[in-house]
Amino acid sequence: MSKYLKDLITDDLKKRLDGVEDVLVVDIAGLEANKNVELRKQLRQKGIKMLMVKTSLARRATEGTALSAAFEGSEGSATIVWGAEDIVSLAKEITKYTDDKAYAPFAPKGGSMGGSKLSAADVKKVSTWPSRTEQLSLLVGQILAPGANLASQLLGPGAKLASQVKKKSEEEG
Template identity: 40%
Template sequence: MSKIVKEMIISEIQSQISEVRDFVVVDSAKVDAITDNGFRIKLQEKGIAALTVKNSLARRALANIGVEGLDDVLKGPSTLVWGGEDIVALSKEMTRWASDISTLEIKGGVTEGTALSSEDVTKLSKSPGRMELIGEIVSRILGPGAQLAGAIKGPGGTLAGQIKTISEGEES
């Protein structure tokens, strides 16, 4: 492959992944074509992209956009997978696919410049996602306020009920 062609491929890879900092790398070489096509279509429906790359060209493209840590992972057949809500959602999706397709292998990944092994991706898939964590934080913030409101409302409601009973008794 000529140097010009390599540079064109590298620039194309860079244009596709220029804003991305979280990747999971899988080996889909042993997956049959029909299964691989269905796999990619389902990923696209969820806003996840997959790109099978030549490792040396991918390393150069990733280095050009400032993504480090995939050098050990980019060995053998490699497919870069990115997108979704966050790295946790991406790792959950890829772990689910790896269990559904026995020939799909998770090789590792990178998030915010930190390299992940395949075990790290699996562990990450078991942690709560961004929206789950936000919900948990909000419930913890609102919890004491709800308890305080209940503590104030309880005696106030009792007092209001007693005043109403007394006022109804005076009318009759």
């Protein structure tokens, strides 16, 4: 491959990964062509992009970025996956397809999260974390809980008193 062609591919890859902070590297070698197309289609519907690239070109394209850690020490070709709401959602989707027998050779090889290199085991661990949406709902619940407790404590005695007053007024009436 000529240097000019390598530069073109590297520039295109830089544009595609512009603004991407986290990426996973997966192994799709041996995946049947029809299953590969089906997998790509399902991932695309969830806002996840998948691209097979030569690791040396990916290393050149991500040099000096947080994504460069994903390609340290890897050789040959790699399939990179990025997108979704956050890295946790991405890892959950990837491990979901890893566990599916229909996509048998498909497996995570590693990746990069916040500039740190992830191993295949790390990807599985990340997939068990709560996603951004789940974390926000937990946080909102923790923020609202003291107010809800206070409101119930303030309203409880008043409601009890009101029911007793109503009961007395019905007895006399």
